[in-house]
């Protein structure tokens with residue numbers, strides 16, 4: 471018998487049990503194909519990052535004496551889709567059995583299921599051996615509930631996996647340290663410079679340039695900053711735990727001009743393509759905290775562990791529980807297009823300019839920039855969630871639909887009507903100013919609500935609440951805002967709405 475095993479671009483898990491034995495009757499296949507490069511306009515660094523990591527993974531397998539077929543984007547026999555390439559290989563090389571790992575993306579799940587039905591050889595599906603939870607674990611946990619509360623899922627997983635537990639109780643007695651975290655960076659505080667890699671990806675970029683693949687953003691070909699193999703991913707993790715973890719929680723929500731990564735781990739790409747597992751990331755962070763208890767406070771560690779065993783697993787569970795309906799939810803019925811400057815960074819809004827430009831330069835923005843700057847603006851401006859999804863799915867190196875769409879449509883846009891979040895994440899300039907150093911040097915004035923120089927976030931904020939009163943006023947977490955709104959002088963309200971409408975009409979000029 472001859473087995474063909476498919477490895478998707480986000481399944482680069484060298485610890486997978488598939489690779490424990492060397493079997494000459496098994497051949498692995500990895501492929502660079504147009505269906506994957508073209509389902510969104512991806513950042514050039516995202517396409518390059520995937521190809522580079524896949525190529526390096528294939529070389530590693532070969533070096534370990536596994537049989538590997540690697541299909542490059544410009545190979546003559548490349549039929550540019552999973553099903554066509556696999557059917558072709560089965561035919562040409564007489565495979566008698568086909569296997570693949572559980573895909574994380576709904577689209578690929580359907581394609582591969584259909585493929586298995588259409589081919590005549592036997593097939594098998596195995597787990598990807600990466601996550602703490604199974605696809606439907608969250609769905610079962612919240613069965614019958616309308617809102618899925620992260621906190622309860624997170625606590626259950628901490629218990630189930632014995633992470634930072636003392637018997638049945640959380641270590642230190644407290645589950646949540648959010649109130650100790652989330653500080654603004656002190657003035658003149660210079661964050662640790664990020665560890666970047668100097669990978670040379672000229673060859674891959676050259677191959678991509680020969681195609682008609684449409685990409686966004688920029689790249690420095692001999693200085694590609696992202697990890698492209700397991701070794702570099704482990705180095706990045708090492709750098710994070712030794713240099714950044716001690717301030718992770720404190721400055722998790724902080725923002726500052728030209729500081730693109732602060733104390734964040736930037737481990738999402740490595741984890742999402744499975745070069746490194748969430749278990750080992752958490753274990754290494756916990757170990758560092760144990761080694762340096764005087765330097766790393768527990769709240770810093772807990773803030774980090776919560777993102778991975780909490781939010782990351784949670785989003786995956788929401789995805790598998792709610793797809794495919796999730797992809798078309800639009801609670802506010804928003805219909806607008808994204809302004810042009812989302813692709814150029816050419817806006818006078820300092821916070822938006824910084825978040826967009828760094829996204830174009832690094833294919834990365836940290837969480838609070840994605841949520842409270844670009845996401846906040848898009849929600850206040852009434853942009854269609856499809857437009858917003860396409861932008862987030864394209865621009866970030868870590869963007870794979872299961873974790874992108876749940877964050878974008880769910881957490882950031884409240885387009886799911888409150889499955890992920892209990893209220894929309896919107897804010898005026900005051901929150902942005904509280905958490906960042908953007909407003910001081912902005913063309914707009916954070917303190918003004920109306921007038922030429924008024925910060926657009928201010929009028930758009932009230933306009934958003936006004937427009938959506940019937941959908942939001944009953945929400946107990948928002949009622950207070952409506953009390954403030956109702957008490958405002960009628961003429962002030964009119965001025966605010968007029969200002970917002972003016973900005974929305976001239977959105978490309980902001």
Ligand code: FAD
Nearest residue numbers: 734735736737738777781782837840841868869874877882
């Ligand atoms: P850190 O701040 O160092 O956090 C550590 C890890 O925790 C991350 O690597 C990530 O794996 C996990 N994590 C943290 N927050 C979340 C979250 N909300 N959901 C899931 N995992 C989380 N994350 C992606 O991986 N891919 C995406 O496409 C993506 N799109 C997003 C879109 C929007 C609108 C928002 C608000 C968030 C999005 N996130 C996405 C979540 C989060 O912003 C990124 O995981 C994080 O910024 C990655 O950088 P980091 O590794 O430095 O994270």
Ligand code: SF4
Nearest residue numbers: 819821908909912925
């Ligand atoms: Fe952003 Fe408004 Fe502050 Fe300018 S004033 S940085 S637009 S919040």
